[in-house]
Amino acid sequence: MSDDRSFHVIEAVDAFKQRIIAETLMPGANVSAIARREGIAPPQLFTWRRKAIENGKVTPGDSPSPALRRGGNDKLIDDRDPD
Template identity: 50%
Template structure:
């Protein structure tokens, strides 16, 4: 169904002004200072921390906090924290990784940096 056309076939001039849509928030993107981001990320790395609850407390989407946290961990700015055990020692266990037919068994005492070097060596071999 076509729109109604005026009988005099006149043109209408429309003025378009770029701006925000009516349904979008009146406030633009927030700019978080690096210190604030770091503090929020550190808070989420605590054992048993609820990232979604922390994000709600700061009035932001949990996906934003997860993104900040992922970048901070990837850049080596922060490290993951392990939940403390009752006796003060790390939880035991072995992780088994199979790469190109080679099996690598890693205990909890192996540091992340050392494990990365070993994985790189196995992959390049």
């Protein structure tokens, strides 16, 4: 795998984590349900969330980007995404 591909994979994983963590910060969010819906183990999502809070990347009570909203099946939609 080339370095360029590795960078894009890492970037995609980071974007996924950021989106999921942001969703857990929304009022009334159920972290376990979000994790199961996304196909990851709930403890993994709790760990990502805890580390993001510990590293100062987010703080409990942060509101996610105003471009994020809930759509069908309670999935988070990013209005900035052209797709």
